[in-house]
Every structure is written in structure tokens, then in C-alpha cells.
Amino acid sequence: MQKIKLIIVDDDDTYRRGMNLTVKIGQPDFIIAGDVKYGDDLFDMLDSGVEADIVLLDITMPGISGIDVARRLKTERPAMKILVVSSNNSAQAIEQMLDIEVDGFISKVETDPEKTLDVARMVVQGLTYFGRDISEIISRIYMSKKKQMEVTSEFSEQEKRVIEYSHEGLPAKLIADRMKISTSAVNWHKSNIFRKLGINNTQEMVRYALKNGIIKAD
Numbered sequence: 001m002q003k004i005k006l007i008i009v010d011d012d013d014t015y016r017r018g019m020n021l022t023v024k025i026g027q028p029d030f031i032i033a034g035d036v037k038y039g040d041d042l043f044d045m046l047d048s049g050v051e052a053d054i055v056l057l058d059i060t061m062p063g064i065s066g067i068d069v070a071r072r073l074k075t076e077r078p079a080m081k082i083l084v085v086s087s088n089n090s091a092q093a094i095e096q097m098l099d100i101e102v103d104g105f106i107s108k109v110e111t112d113p114e115k116t117l118d119v120a121r122m123v124v125q126g127l128t129y130f131g132r133d134i135s136e137i138i139s140r141i142y143m144s145k146k147k148q149m150e151v152t153s154e155f156s157e158q159e160k161r162v163i164e165y166s167h168e169g170l171p172a173k174l175i176a177d178r179m180k181i182s183t184s185a186v187n188w189h190k191s192n193i194f195r196k197l198g199i200n201n202t203q204e205m206v207r208y209a210l211k212n213g214i215i216k217a218d
Contacts, residue, residue, distance in 0.1 A: 006120065010056070013037075019116070023117070033051065042069060056085050083120055094137050094138060105130050160214065
């Protein structure tokens, strides 16, 4: 039987010991090829010739973060599978890992060692797996992006220019001069933007535009 070679990258000593014990006492199809606390140690190990089929990767670690480790692995070791096992289940972290195209993401809090290894088997076989709680957050990210795209697509080019000039701190009169339209037209564009976003002042409009990527911060 060909064993699955596994590397654990996690600064939690207790977690690593638990995974090692689980493999040793009841998971004969796995072998721990490496067990390290830090991302730098992982790359030192790989550079020394250690090979693995899959990495169990935490996100929050001293030194190189799990996100940076995953990004580098995808570039340098594209054949190696990455299963993120972390208690950092923030939408930002999940979205970054999705962009990197990791092979799986499960919650360390919600998943015991046996279940983690079950998922690792699936990932090694070429499947992508996200835990139920992670999938719910992914769904919220998707819906938020969809709503953002729908709202952003409703803005006319002139409305977008009004938002950009408002971000620069220009009053309506100077915006009108820049756009070669009347001040009343600028105020009309603003009122349309406020109505679409359900807000009632310029500061909220600019904050929304920055948060949702409609305009970029300086």
C-alpha cells in the first residue's frame, strides 16, 4: 500500500502531537514526512529533499503567515496539495486562500484529527473540500461580491467621477468645474448615488466606494 506523505505546519505543539499520535495509532495509510512549527522550516525541509503529497497548514503563525506559505507553495511546488486547518476563519483569510486556490480549508475547532485525515485523503485524490462552516462564509463572500457588482454596475460614468472627486475632497462647485457641468447637476448625481446606496451624505458615499473597490485609496 502506497502511503500518503504528510507534512504538518503549525506552531501549536499540542495540535502537532495529536496529529502525530492519530497517524501512529490508527492511520496506516499515512506517514508523517515532516512536522514543523514555522513556514521557514517547511521550505528548509523541502529544499533538503523531503517530499510530501499534502501539507496541513495553519494560517496564523510567527514569521511567514500560512497565506504566504500557501502562495509560495503554489508557485514552487504546484503538485503538492494544501489543506488549510486553522482556527482563523475570517472572511478575509478565506478569500485570500480561495484566490490562491488551496485544495481545502477546514476549521481546526470544528474538525477532529480523524476527520482531518479523511479530508486529506479526499484532497490527495484530487477533490476540493471546504468544511460546512467555511462553505457558509464562502457563500456570504459570494453574495456580498454579487451585490457589490450589481450596485456598482448601476453607476453611470459621471456618477463614478462624482464619487472620485468627492474622495479628493472637492466641493460641488469645483466638481462641476472639473466635469464641465452645473453645480445642480453634480448635486443631482449625488442624490442618485445616495438613493442607490441607501445613504444620505458624502462621507458615507466615499466610505462605501473605498470599501467596495469602486475607487482606490490614495
